[in-house]
Amino acid sequence: MKIYTRTGDAGSTSLVGGKRVSKASLRLDAYGTVDELNSFLGLLVTEALLDDDSVRTLQMVQNKLFNVGAYLATDNTDNPMAEPAGLGHKAIGELERQIDLMTDALPPLRAFILPGGCRAAAQANVCRAVCRRAERRVVALAQEARVDDIVIRFLNRLSDYLFTLGRHLNRLSLTPELEWSKED
Secondary structure, X not given: OOXXXXXXXXXXXXXXXXXXXXXXXXXXXXXXXXXXXXXXXXXXXXXXXXXXXXXXXXXXXXXXXXXXXXXXXXXXXXXXXXXXOOOOHHHHHHHHHHHHHHHHOOOOOOOOEOOOOOXXXXXXXHHHHHHHHHHXXXXXXXXXXXXXXXXXXXXXXXXXXXXXXXXXXXXXXOOOOOEOOOOO
16 A cells, blocks of 8 residues: 555545545644644653653553544534544543642742753643644634534643643753743
8 A cells, every 4th residue: 555645635635534625624733733742742752751650641642642633533523422532531530640740749830930941841841832732723623613522621631731741850850940030
């Protein structure tokens, strides 16, 4: 089987189920951004500073994002009750559990934290920013097509997790957090 089909050369592509849509559609923008996030997470997983819990959580997230992408790539117009396979409250609960574990070991937030610090924390913040963009794209899609609320909740919680992971990675590397200052 060849990887190229030439069917998208004119700027359209097929959704799951065969319906053709423009590559500029909100649906493609949404699941394309989820795919981009998944790729950045794959890069983050390669960081040596990550502990086993973080790697396990990120790999779980990557699998869930693949499910989200498949769900978003399916036009559910004929099946408005369709739910994203493999994405449920358990995944959100696991992200919350990991956030709580990391937060317990971190100093309380006193100011806004600038993205950066050690390389791994900076990469976590890139993932957080792409995650927020993915969430915005999914919310925009949800204004014109049915999108299960759990997708938006998962992406929202994931951005919280990635912010906390960045702080956690700076703590592990003994890198001070850089607080935002209006004066500089």
